[in-house]
Amino acid sequence: MSGRPLVAVPVFPGSNDDRDAVAALERVGARAVAVWHDEGELPPRTAAVVLPGGFSYGDYLRCGAIARFSPIMRAVTAFARDGGLVLGICNGFQILTEAGLLPGVLRPNASLTFVCRDVRLRVERTDSPFTSRCDERRVITIPVKHGDGCWFAPPEVVAELEANGQILLRYERGENPNGAVGDVAGLCNEAGNVFGLMPHPEHAVDPLLGSTDGALLLGSLVDACRLSAAALV
Amino acid sequence: MRATVLIRPKPGILDPQGQAVESSLRHLGFAVGEARVGKLVELDVEAGDGAEARAQVERMCEQLLANPLIESYEIELADEP
Numbered sequence: 001m002s003g004r005p006l007v008a009v010p011v012f013p014g015s016n017d018d019r020d021a022v023a024a025l026e027r028v029g030a031r032a033v034a035v036w037h038d039e040g041e042l043p044p045r046t047a048a049v050v051l052p053g054g055f056s057y058g059d060y061l062r063c064g065a066i067a068r069f070s071p072i073m074r075a076v077t078a079f080a081r082d083g084g085l086v087l088g089i090c091n092g093f094q095i096l097t098e099a100g101l102l103p104g105v106l107r108p109n110a111s112l113t114f115v116c117r118d119v120r121l122r123v124e125r126t127d128s129p130f131t132s133r134c135d136e137r138r139v140i141t142i143p144v145k146h147g148d149g150c151w152f153a154p155p156e157v158v159a160e161l162e163a164n165g166q167i168l169l170r171y172e173r174g175e176n177p178n179g180a181v182g183d184v185a186g187l188c189n190e191a192g193n194v195f196g197l198m199p200h201p202e203h204a205v206d207p208l209l210g211s212t213d214g215a216l217l218l219g220s221l222v223d224a225c226r227l228s229a230a231a232l233v
Numbered sequence: 234m235r236a237t238v239l240i241r242p243k244p245g246i247l248d249p250q251g252q253a254v255e256s257s258l259r260h261l262g263f264a265v266g267e268a269r270v271g272k273l274v275e276l277d278v279e280a281g282d283g284a285e286a287r288a289q290v291e292r293m294c295e296q297l298l299a300n301p302l303i304e305s306y307e308i309e310l311a312d313e314p
Contacts, residue, residue, distance in 0.1 A: 062300055069297075098300070105302050112249045152246070152303065179247070 004031040005047035005225030010072045012037045017053035017089065017202060024202035025050065028219040037070040047225035048085040049076050051092025053145075053200055063106060063148045064094030073099060085129055085228075086194045087221055090146055093186070093196030102189055102196045103161060104153035109146070110179025116145040118210065119199060120172040121185050124165070128188060129224030130195040131168055133216040139172060140213035142199040149178040149198040151187075158182055164190055169197055234278045234286045235311035240299050241271040274298055283310050 007030040011018045018034055025032035032050075033043055042049065056067035067073065073095070080086045080101050088096040096102040109115060118141050123134040134140060153161070158181060161167055169186030176183045178198070186197025201214030242248045248269050255268035276293075280286035290308045299306045 061297070065297060065300070105300055107247075107303065108249055110247065110249050112253055150247075154302070179249075 003226070004029060005222060005229060006030070006043060006045050007032045007048045007050055007221075007225070008035045008042050008046045009033065009050050009052055010035050010037055010039075010070075010076065011052070012054070012056035012067045012070060014056045014058055015052050015054035015091070017091075017200065020200075020202045021050050021052040021089065024205045024214065024218055025222070027205050028215050029222045030218075030225070035072060037067070037072045040071045040075060042072075042075050042079055046079065046084070047229060048087065048221055049079060050221075051076070051086070051088040051095055052202075053090030053092060056091055056095065059091075059148070062094075062098065064091060064096075064098040067091075067095045068099040077101065080189075080194050083191065083193050085221060085224055087130060088194075088196035089200055089202065090144075090149070090198055093198060094148065096194060096196045101194050102187065103157055103166075104151050104181075104184075104187075106148050106198070107150040107152050108148050109150050109177070114145070114147040115149070115177040116143070117177070118143045119175045119177055119185070121175075121199060122170045122172050123168065124170060125168050128168055128192055128195070128220075130186075130188070130217055130220050132220040132223055134220070137213065137216060140216060141211045142201055142204045142214050142217075143211075144177050144199045145203075146178070146198055149180065151178075151180040151184045151198070153181060161187060166190065166192075168195065169199070234280055234283070236276045236278050236286060236290045237309040237311070238274040238276065238290060238294060238298055239271060239307040239309070240274065240294075240304050241306070242269055243303055243305050246303050271304075278310075283312070286310055
């Protein structure tokens with residue numbers, strides 16, 4: 001193996017951050033491949049899947065509600081159930097909740113306005129495949145840009161997620177851009193292999209754009225791919 | 234058979250769209266209480282009878298039309314016996 005783990009980036013009609021995701025992943029050491037939504041299978045030796053941001057299927061009905069039924073999502077769901085690493089960014093996060101791979105739902109921002117700005121985030125745990133590189137930097141700055149980022153789950157579900165330590169990223173005090181319950185910016189499933197977040201790490205990998213903190217999250221994912229590949233040898 | 238599905242935000246769920254509508258109506262001088270905004274879906278369903286049609290539309294709601302976490306739904310059938 002070349003040491004560049006293969007990361008598949010499914011592209012839906014209406015995705016618009018897929019190219020940035022591919023470029024950012026390449027930059028942090030992955031071999032990233034865009035995969036069209038009507039493919040029934042992920043490429044051989046896929047080490048991780050990154051569902052990109054955008055407006056799949058025009059956000060019709062509810063964000064992510066239609067993309068969830070794409071052929072590629074059957075493959076992604078099977079991959080996730082087998083323990084494969086899956087990261088969903090923005091619309092990707094919305095798709096993961098609609099698909100039942102992550103708890104809760106993303107609702108219209110409480111302000112009803114589209115929010116596009118940098119936000120400061122607190123990394124709650126660094127012992128996960130998605131945040132391991134944040135050990136030294138527990139507060140990171142990454143942009144959000146969404147109209148439907150208000151994460152919601154019933155109180156009993158939130159309590160369970162808190163108890164399990166599944167909330168990996170929170171908006172810093174006063175930074176919550178959308179009214180998300182518990183200032184939740186990103187969370188993982190119980191097994192810890194599926195992670196979704198509203199902020200866009202793929203837009204924060206170059207100093208030219210104001211922050212490189214996104215590379216900490218994407219780099220963590222690439223590290224985790226290498227570790228699991230090493231474990232297989 | 235014609236089916237009408239009414240999808241509502243569940244009680245207690247924050248509905249910013251409803252709040253915006255409510256405040257706009259107040260600005261227009263209407264004395265309105267709480268406004269909630271949902272969705273209406275109209276469908277032609279092929280089914281032998283009303284019960285079958287209703288069962289089908291219920292499955293549609295569970296699988297796609299509504300998100301049970303935040304939305305409730307109501308089904309009306311036009312030719313229901």
